[in-house]
Amino acid sequence: MAAAAAAAAEMHRLWLWWRRKGREYRVGAAWTAAFLFALAITVGFWLDGGDDHRRPIGGPILVGLTLLRNAKQRRAVCLDGGSPGYHLQKGFGSGSNKWVLHIEGGGWCNTIESCSSRKMTQLGSSNYMDAQFFSGILSDDRAQNPDFFNWNKVKIRYCDGGSLSGNAEINQNGTILFFRGKYIWEALMDELLSAGLVHAKQALLSGCSAGGLATLIHCDDFRELLPKGVVAKCLVDAGFFLDIKDISGKSTIQSFYSDVVNLQGIAKNLNKDCISKVDPSQCFFPQKIVKYINTPVFIVHTATTFGRYKTF
Numbered sequence: 001m002a003a004a005a006a007a008a009a010e011m012h013r014l015w016l017w018w019r020r021k022g023r024e025y026r027v028g029a030a031w032t033a034a035f036l037f038a039l040a041i042t043v044g045f046w047l048d049g050g051d052d053h054r055r056p057i058g059g060p061i062l063v064g065l066t067l068l069r070n071a072k073q074r075r076a077v078c079l080d081g082g083s084p085g086y087h088l089q090k091g092f093g094s095g096s097n098k099w100v101l102h103i104e105g106g107g108w109c110n111t112i113e114s115c116s117s118r119k120m121t122q123l124g125s126s127n128y129m130d131a132q133f134f135s136g137i138l139s140d141d142r143a144q145n146p147d148f149f150n151w152n153k154v155k156i157r158y159c160d161g162g163s164l165s166g167n168a169e170i171n172q173n174g175t176i177l178f179f180r181g182k183y184i185w186e187a188l189m190d191e192l193l194s195a196g197l198v199h200a201k202q203a204l205l206s207g208c209s210a211g212g213l214a215t216l217i218h219c220d221d222f223r224e225l226l227p228k229g230v231v232a233k234c235l236v237d238a239g240f241f242l243d244i245k246d247i248s249g250k251s252t253i254q255s256f257y258s259d260v261v262n263l264q265g266i267a268k269n270l271n272k273d274c275i276s277k278v279d280p281s282q283c284f285f286p287q288k289i290v291k292y293i294n295t296p297v298f299i300v301h302t303a304t305t306f307g308r309y310k311t312f
Contacts, residue, residue, distance in 0.1 A: 060134055060139055060141070061134050061139075061140055062131050062132070062134075063131060063134050063155070064131045065085045065087060065126070065130065065131055065132075065157075066088055067083040067084070068084050068188060068191060075180050075183045076180055076186070077178045077180050078119070078184075079109075079124035079160060080120075080125040080127070082125050082127060084157060084160075085129050086156050086188060086192075087155040088152070088153070088192075089134060089153045090152055090196075091152035091153070092150050095149070095150030095152070097201045098148075098201060099154070099203045100151050100206065101205050102137060102138060102155050102211070103156045103207030103208075103215055104207075104208070105158065105208040105211040105212065106123040106158045106211075107123075108163065108210055108256075109124075109260070110259035110263060112170065112263075115177050115263075119177065123158060123159060123161065124159050126157065126159060129157055129159075137235075152197075156211070158214075160179060160181035160184055161179070161181075162179055162264040162266055163181065163213045163214040164184055165182055165185075165264075165270065166180065166181040166264030167181075167183070167265045167269060168263070170263075179263070179265060179266075181214075181266075182269050193225065198226075198227065200230055202231045202232075203222070203232045204233055204234070205218070205219060205222045205232070206235035207235075207236065208237040208238055209239060211239070212238060212239020213236075213239050213286055216234070216239065216290060216293065222295070232295060234293075234297045235298045235300065236286070236297060236298070236300065236301075237301075238301055239286055239299075240299070240301050241257075241286065242287065243287065243288070258279075267281075270284065270289070271283055271293075274288060274292055
């Protein structure tokens with residue numbers, strides 16, 4: 001009986017030990033599984049692992065900001081006098097020698113006060129710019145963007161307030177503003193050409209809103225910068241701001257555009273054929289300059305867009 005009792009006690013002790021160890025093993029296994037899952041998520045969250053090109057699983061790619069080299073030496077600066085920026089994602093496969101450039105929108109500024117406020121934002125200073133998710137025409141998702149998914153893709157940030165066309169500097173009561181859109185465009189094109197745009201076989205310049213107007217202004221120049229034989233076209237998305245009276249009977253946008261053109265020294269940089277026939281501020285209207293453009297232009301615009309009818 002004593003032996004049986006001792007054996008039973010030993011079996012109970014072994015059972016308790018097994019249950020305790022089993023629980024520890026189960027906890028350990030759970031922690032191990034959790035760690036491996038977290039590691040897989042961390043590694044898989046960014047598909048290509050680079051700081052400048054990162055994509056959450058199933059989402060658009062995140063492309064880092066590149067500041068324009070030698071910007072200040074070339075006078076190619078934002079409203080605040082700092083370097084402008086862009087985002088570049090290299091193409092691959094059949095798109096390696098094809099390029100799509102997209103100019104960011106963001107309206108305009110027409111007074112010293114509005115431009116001073118603007119230079120404290122991402123629309124006037126690269127200090128406030130971040131990496132950008134590429135989607136839509138810049139997406140590398142073939143299902144979403146079948147025509148351009150593997151092209152070299154560039155998003156041009158907009159920080160001059162004048163559709164990349166100004167050439168002036170103002171220093172008034174300690175407020176300094178740089179309207180250097182013309183120089184930004186020229187320096188940016190030189191940098192992109194050296195980055196591979198010079199070898200393009202096909203190229204598309206696009207822009208939205210104020211970026212759409214910039215696309216029209218620079219469309220022919222874009223084509224002329226490329227080697228002969230390159231298929232170059234332009235795409236204007238929501239870039240038509242009509243020269244019509246508003247509901248109060250006033251030509252509000254005409255007055256607004258006139259202020260922008262005069263403040264930023266834009267007149268001399270607009271289409272020469274257009275400004276030889278009408279007031280330069282009229283040549284800031286897309287419908288006035290599009291007829292002078294020789295490069296093929298695609299125009300995308302909704303029938304009703306809030307921004308086209310609001311009072312500035």
